[in-house]
Structures are given as C-alpha cells and as structure tokens.
Amino acid sequence: MSIEIEAFTRVEGNGGAEIIIENGEVKDVKVKIFEGPRFFELLTLGRHYWDVPDLEARICAICYLSHSVASVLAIERAFGAEVPEEIMLLRELGLLGEVLESHALHLYLLVAPDLFGYADAIRMASKHGEVVKEGLTIKAFGNYLREVIGGREIHGINVKPGGFGRYPTVEELERMERQSEALLKFARRAVGIFAGQEYLGAKAEHYVAVNGYLYGNGLIADDGEHFDYFKCIEEKTLPYSFAKQSRYKGEVFMVGALPRVILKYEMLTPMARHLYEEYKEKLAQGYVSLNNLAQAIELVYALERTKEIARVLLDKGFEGENVPIEPKEGEGIGYVEAPRGVLVHHYRIDEKGNIAYSNIITPTAFNHAIMELSLYEEAKKRYGSSDEMTFLQKLEETVRAFDPCISCSVHVVRL
Amino acid sequence: MMLKLGVFELTDCGGCALNILFLYEKLFDLLEFYEIKEFHMASSIKEHDTLDVAIVTGTVSTQRDLNLLHYARNHSNYLIALGTCATHGDVQASVEGKIREKLEKVYGTRANPMKALDSTPIVQHVAVDYALPGCPYDKDEIYQVLMNLAKGVEPPTKDYPVCVECKLNEYECVLVKRGIPCLGPITLGGCNAVCIKSQLGCIGCRGPLPKEANPASEFEILKELGYDEEYIRRKFKTFARGELRW
Numbered sequence: 001m002s003i004e005i006e007a008f009t010r011v012e013g014n015g016g017a018e019i020i021i022e023n024g025e026v027k028d029v030k031v032k033i034f035e036g037p038r039f040f041e042l043l044t045l046g047r048h049y050w051d052v053p054d055l056e057a058r059i060c061a062i063c064y065l066s067h068s069v070a071s072v073l074a075i076e077r078a079f080g081a082e083v084p085e086e087i088m089l090l091r092e093l094g095l096l097g098e099v100l101e102s103h104a105l106h107l108y109l110l111v112a113p114d115l116f117g118y119a120d121a122i123r124m125a126s127k128h129g130e131v132v133k134e135g136l137t138i139k140a141f142g143n144y145l146r147e148v149i150g151g152r153e154i155h156g157i158n159v160k161p162g163g164f165g166r167y168p169t170v171e172e173l174e175r176m177e178r179q180s181e182a183l184l185k186f187a188r189r190a191v192g193i194f195a196g197q198e199y200l201g202a203k204a205e206h207y208v209a210v211n212g213y214l215y216g217n218g219l220i221a222d223d224g225e226h227f228d229y230f231k232c233i234e235e236k237t238l239p240y241s242f243a244k245q246s247r248y249k250g251e252v253f254m255v256g257a258l259p260r261v262i263l264k265y266e267m268l269t270p271m272a273r274h275l276y277e278e279y280k281e282k283l284a285q286g287y288v289s290l291n292n293l294a295q296a297i298e299l300v301y302a303l304e305r306t307k308e309i310a311r312v313l314l315d316k317g318f319e320g321e322n323v324p325i326e327p328k329e330g331e332g333i334g335y336v337e338a339p340r341g342v343l344v345h346h347y348r349i350d351e352k353g354n355i356a357y358s359n360i361i362t363p364t365a366f367n368h369a370i371m372e373l374s375l376y377e378e379a380k381k382r383y384g385s386s387d388e389m390t391f392l393q394k395l396e397e398t399v400r401a402f403d404p405c406i407s408c409s410v411h412v413v414r415l
Numbered sequence: 416m417m418l419k420l421g422v423f424e425l426t427d428c429g430g431c432a433l434n435i436l437f438l439y440e441k442l443f444d445l446l447e448f449y450e451i452k453e454f455h456m457a458s459s460i461k462e463h464d465t466l467d468v469a470i471v472t473g474t475v476s477t478q479r480d481l482n483l484l485h486y487a488r489n490h491s492n493y494l495i496a497l498g499t500c501a502t503h504g505d506v507q508a509s510v511e512g513k514i515r516e517k518l519e520k521v522y523g524t525r526a527n528p529m530k531a532l533d534s535t536p537i538v539q540h541v542a543v544d545y546a547l548p549g550c551p552y553d554k555d556e557i558y559q560v561l562m563n564l565a566k567g568v569e570p571p572t573k574d575y576p577v578c579v580e581c582k583l584n585e586y587e588c589v590l591v592k593r594g595i596p597c598l599g600p601i602t603l604g605g606c607n608a609v610c611i612k613s614q615l616g617c618i619g620c621r622g623p624l625p626k627e628a629n630p631a632s633e634f635e636i637l638k639e640l641g642y643d644e645e646y647i648r649r650k651f652k653t654f655a656r657g658e659l660r661w
Contacts, residue, residue, distance in 0.1 A: 009459040012429045014479075036426030036476025037531055038507040039517050048646060054618055055653070058506050058550065061430025109436065109457065120458035122446065136439050143437065151613045153437060154430045154551040155620070158613040165613035237522045242529060244522075396459075405429070 005392060008399050010110040010120070012062055013406025017395065018240075019379050026383045029376040031368065031399075033243040035406050041358040049075050049327060049353045054157040056345065059360070060405055062102050065094045065150045066338035068159040070345040073215065075161045077332030078349045081325050086318035087163050088215075089309050090149060093176065094159065095214045095336065096309075097145025099302040100138055102339035103257070103295040106403045107190060108135020111292055114397050115197060131193070134186040138299060141179050145306065148172050163322030170314065177310035180303040184271070187299035191275050194296040201288035201374030201398040205251040207259035208233075208366070210335045210342055213267045217335060219342065220263060221248060228333065229344050229361065243406070245369040246361070252373050255341030255366045256402065257294035258283065269304035272297055288374050289401040295339075327353030338363055340403045364405045374398050418467040418565060421453035423487045425473030425480040426507070426534065430551045431498035432456045432472055441558050448565035466491040468564060470557075471537055474500045474508055478530035481540065488541040493564065496543040497557065499550040501536055503622040503655040506550075508534040536656075545570060550620035550654060553606055573605045576624050577617050581608035589616050594640050596650060601628040622655045 005017040014035040020028040040059055044052050053071040057064040069091050076083065109121040112131060118124035125132040143153045148168050151158030158165045210216040211226065219227055235244045247253070261268065262283060265276050275297050276283070283290055327349065334345040341363030348357035378398045382391050424432050436442065436457060452462045469491035475481050488494055499505040510517065514533045515525045538546060547556055563570040577599035581588070589611055590597040597616030599608065603624050610617050623630070630651065637647045 007455060009455045009461075010457065012433075012456060014424065014426075014455075034477065034479055034529055036474070036480060036507075036534065037518070037521065038426065038476070038534070039510040039521060040506075042512070042517060042520060043506055043510045047649065051618070051650070055506055058428055061428045061433045061551065064428075064430075105433075105436070113459075119460045120451075120454075122451065122458065125443075140439055151615075152609050153554075154434060155428075156613070157610050157615050157618060160615070165610075165615040237524065239526070239528050242531070 003388070003392070005395060008396060008404070010113070011400060011404050011406065013404070015404065015406045017375055017399070019375070019383075019395070021383070024384065026376065026379045029372055029379055030240050031372045031375060033241040033368070033406055035242060037242045040360060044355045044358045047355050049161060049349055049355065052347075052355060053159060053161070056360070057155045057157070059362070061154045062105065062405055063098055063338040063340070063343070064155050065098045065146055065159065066336045066343050067345070068150065068156075069095060069215065070334035070336040070343050072159055072161050073334030073336065074332040074345045074347045075349070076325070077334065078330035078347055079161075079325055079328055079332075080330065081162060081323060083162065083323045084319075086313060086316070087323070089313060090164065090168065090318075091159065092214055093145055093306060093309055094149030096302045096306045097142045097149065099142070099214070099298055099339045101142030101146060102403070103299050103302075104135050104139035104142060107194060107292060107295055107299075108132060108139070110403075111400055112193070114393075114400070115193065134189065138183055138186055141183055144179075145176065148176075160322070162325045167318070167320040173310045173314050177307050177314070180306040180310070184300065184303050187296070187303055188271070188275075190296040190299055191279075191293070194292045195279060195282070197289055197292055199285060199287040199289055200378055200394065200401060202252075202370060202377045203286035204254035204259070204288070204370055206248050206253035207263055208248055208253050208255050208342060209259045209263045210337050213260070213264055214337045215335060219335065221253070222263060229346075233366075235361070235365075241368070243365050243368050245372075246366050247369060252369045253366070254288065254370045255363050256291050257298050257339075258286075258288070258291040259341070260337060261294045261297055268297075269301050269308065271304055272301035275300060288370065288398065291401050291403070295403070327351070340364065340367075340405055342366055362405065364402070367402050367404070371399060371402050371404065417450040418448055419452050419465070420449040420561075421463070421466040421469045421487065421491065422451070422456075423453065423469060423471045423483055424456065425471065425483060425500075425537065426476035427473030427498065427500045427505070429456065431500070434551045434554045435470075435557065437554050438558055445558065445561055449561065463490060468493045468495065468561070470495045470497050472497045472501055473537075474504055474534040475537060475540055476507065476532055476534040478532065481532070484537055484540055493544045494541070495560065496537050496546045498552055499548045499620055499622055499654050502538055502546045502548040504534060504536040505654055508536065508656050509653050510534070545572075548603060548622045549606060556605060573603060574625065575604045576600055576628070577602045577604045577606065577608050577611075577621070580604050580606070581611045584608055584612065586611045589614060590636070596637055596640070596642060596647075598633070598650065601630050601633050619650070619654050
C-alpha cells in the first residue's frame, strides 16, 4: 500500500510524494515533481546573448535575479570580459535583496505557521501579527533592493552583460544603508524563533556550495574539494518526476543556507558570525530542518552586508558606465548562490553572440535526492507511532525545510 | 458577505501567485472582502465547494494542469486568467517542437509517463471572464480587479500601448533616440513602462496590443536599424507565440 501527499502546500510550485508501505513498514518514498517541464535550455538556444538574462529570469519569480546574475556571469566569462569591482558589488546588493526577500517569505509566511500551529500566515496574523509584520517588512526591503538593482520586484531586466541599464542613485544607496541597519533587530529575533525548531529529515552525507559567499567561479564541498560542477556531480532522469536527481561523487548531498553557513562561516559578517558561533554545535547536527535556522542567520548576514556595501559605494562613488562587450566564440559558467542553494548556468556561445549550448542546474534539482532521503527517514521514524494527520504534517514540514522551488527544477538538460 | 476566492497555479515560475503576496498590507484590505479557500503557495487550507472568484495562473503544460483548470472553471462563477502564461503562453509556450522531441532532448527519452503537453495558454482551453496579462502583471492591477469585483463592478480592460505610459513618464524614446529594439509600440500597456525606466527596450512581456498594433511597421523599423529577420521574429513571438503577424 502507499500513502500519497497529493500536493505539498506552502511551497513554491507543484509537487507531491508517495510513501510506499510494505508489511507495516516504510519501504520507499518518491518525491514527485509534477509541475510541467518548461524547457528553458531549448528556449535560449540560438538566442542573442543580450536577451538571454531576461529570458532566464523567467525561470523563477522568487529568485529571478540569481538567474539573471548567473546568466550574465556565464556570458561575460565566455567572452573573457571583466567588470570592475563596483559593478560586482551592485550585483551583490541585488543578490542580498533576493536572500532577504526569499528567506523572509520562506521563514515567516511558509514555515512560521508550523511553529505557531496555524494553517497559514494570514490566520497566524490574528494572534502573532507582530511576527508576520516583521517578516513582511524584511521581505519588502529585499524587494526594494531587487527593484533598484534588478529593475522591478519580479523579472526585472536591468542586470545586463557588462553592467546595468540604470544605476542606483545616492539617495537609493543611503536608504539601503539606513533601512538595513533598522531591520537588524527583527532578523536577530528571527534567529531566536527558528532556533527552537525540532530536528527533521536526514543528515546530508556532503555539503556543496559556491566558493564565494553569494557568487564565485567554482564549487566547494565539505571534503575540501574545489571543482567545476560537471566533474563531481552526476544527474539522472526519473520516471516519476520532471526534476532530475544529482549525486556528488556518487553520494547524496545538500545545497542551501545550512551548507553555506557551515562551509563559509569565515566570510560571515560580525553579528552573523557571532550568531553562527552561538548555534555552531546545533547546526553541526546537520538535520535538514536546521536549514531554517541557517536562513535566519543569513537574514542578519544579508542586512549587515547590504549596509557595508552601500557605505563602500557611497564613499568610493562609481562611474555608472558599462564595460563594452565584444561577442566572440567562447564558453562560460556562472556560479551563484540562489537563496535556496547552488545555481549553475553554463553556455557555449558562437562568434555572432548566439547561444549554441545551454545547461542550467537549480538548487531544488541538486537537493532532490536528499529531499527524498529525508522524507524516507522521517517517515520510517514516525510511521505507526503518530496519527496519520501528524505523520503527513511532519513530512510536509520536512520538505518545506528545503525551501523547495519546484518551478525552477523542472527543465534541466541532459549532461 | 465574504466572497470565496481560490488561487490555482498551473505550470509557471510562481511569480503570479507570489505577486499577490507582494501586496503586503493591501492583501489584508482584500481579506476584508475575500475568504481564501485555495492558495497552495500560501496556505495548507483546501476547502472546495463553489468559489465566487478563481484566479488561474500558468500554462497548461501537463494533463494534470488541464484537469485542474477544468476543475477551477467548473467550480467558480468568475474566472480570472492571471499573467502572460495564462493569457498568451509566455516564454515556455514559445519553445518550438513537439513535446516528445523536447522530452527527448532534455530528458533523453521520448517516454511521457507524467503526461506532459506542449504549453498553451489557459484561454485556449476554457472561457475566462477576465484576462490580465503581464510577466509579471502590475500587482496594483489585480488589487483593483478584485476590489471592483467585490463591489459588483466589472473591471475595465486596458487598450493602449506601453508607449502611452512611457510618454506620461517623459522617458526618452529608446527606439528612436538610441536604436534599441523596443516593442513598446505594439505591446499592451499597464506596466508603467518599467523597462524603459531602466533605459532598456520593452521586451513585450504583456503580449500584443489587441487592436491597433502595427507589427509590420515595427518589423520594418527594426530591420532598418540592422536587426536580422530571425532575431526580430523570435523577439516578437517570445511572450505571445507568434500572435503578432506581419
């Protein structure tokens, strides 16, 4: 027999799970990603490079800017173009905005109702309006950063190869500096709230992240490896899912906030690092539900880092001019940390500047295998010892901890 | 009397549902008139009886999407097709080729156990009461539409190009002044010319202007600027599957 989770709720996109029971024991779990395939790699083939970041943004609304930036980095690397530090800092501001917007959405609107015992944040707001409001304020600030840097809250087209369409003004940077400081107390409170969550799911065999905190030129893992994604990661297609599964050196691994804070704690800003140290032992337990606590610590990081960058740019000033891009035949990979983990865009471009090969791997595709393993372990632990409603609810909470972004995961090309 | 509202997501980027949450405090204003009975991104509640208003986002890209769309239509009095996926098909519907060929290229097999379909807009499958395009749509638009409906007023539709809002904002015309390909003249307005604000060209994400667009003329202008025909053709059909003909 089997138990179906028809559709995960309070997650982005459409997916469900089948828990297979044999002789009174959980035998297997299948995470079924049934959101339709969207074929973005095919969409971009033959397209002129200039238009591609705008198309790639449409892969996901929650992390559109991560897709635009990963796309732009891949294009610039293919052409051997280098942009000055100020342009990279401005891009980072956009990525930080995305972390704030996405983590706040996930923690306050999707996960918090589980902690406080409600079906959704709207119903939770009647008793815990303050918490919901704090979350929405952080989220709105994240969206402000995305609007200024990316051109609009969702699917902006301002992030371009070589620079931007429009550069931020001094007033906008001053507002970023001021507001990030003011919101820090909310983020610190979030760390306290999510530190209390129970342990759910599996422990990852390996963690994988991008070598820089939010963008970089390669991947790192907990075993000290520094590598390009195609060297150590293998993907396979499944008959029951439009998303593929990946293994790192043949083993199940995890990407996301938890791997980031553990692998890159040295890059954290002062208060975030202090909080990391405080919860270090807890985080080292490695259960996937600790991803929520890691995200809360990253809210603090993102606010501190935003303040830092805004100040650097205000002191230093910037040209506001794009680097000229000369199309030529080439190949490039863009590595970005989308809020929910490693994102890879890989292109080969022909001499006219048209895309000849395109491969994209998204965090939820990377996490698909450990998501399945986590549901299996959680189901095994709980089956028979709790009533069916609690059982299913805990499984949903386990999936939610990954902050899955199902829409992103369903269009990955064969390697 | 509270109106019963359902939000149904078919295949898309999640942005159209997310944009409703981006209404922030205005969302709470809406909740004075609406009771949410289905909105899987935001709530674990699912109470289906008959809905007063159903919002459907995304394209029909699987048999499951089609079944869900029919369910939403059959259980609602007023159905809104929200976002360019729902109204015109958007980027995923512009991917050329038959579904089995696409599956083979991407998944390495022609087998189709999960019943994927070539992506199509929902307006192609069911009658809709209101269509609001945009990738994404302007969130204030859906707020206005829902407020109108709550007050028993049929919401108005827009019928002017992006250029109108560009002029009202006094932006410099990027097409004429800088030779940047801009689809503003043939694209339905309502976004407040947001891309031209970034001094970039309109990419046509709200779909073609329904009546008086002149794509043939736009095509000629872009050709004269030196863009090749294939490039222009692809640009025209990106969000609306070749509905613009010249």
